[in-house]
Amino acid sequence: MDITVGLFKLVKIIAPLIAAVIIGKWFLTEVKKAKIHGEPWYRPYFTPPGLIILMALMAPVLLWLLTR
Numbered sequence: 565m566d567i568t569v570g571l572f573k574l575v576k577i578i579a580p581l582i583a584a585v586i587i588g589k590w591f592l593t594e595v596k597k598a599k600i601h602g603e604p605w606y607r608p609y610f611t612p613p614g615l616i617i618l619m620a621l622m623a624p625v626l627l628w629l630l631t632r
Contacts, residue, residue: 587613 591613598607608614 587616591617 591608591611594608594611594613598605609618
């Protein structure tokens with residue numbers, strides 16, 4: 565039972581880190597594509613990984629505003 569609890573805690577820690585790495589690499593490829601095509605610097609932020617990153621950054625601010 566103790567090993568299962570420890571393994572579950574480990575998975576809870578590692579899963580968000582893996583997701584962050586995947587989204588980060590996805591966003592970086594969008595940035596590289598934008599640079600190759602000569603698009604403006606803000607263009608990658610309007611792609612799916614950019615929007616996910618913006619939502620993650622805005623979530624604490626929105627929660628703070630809603631709980632005030």
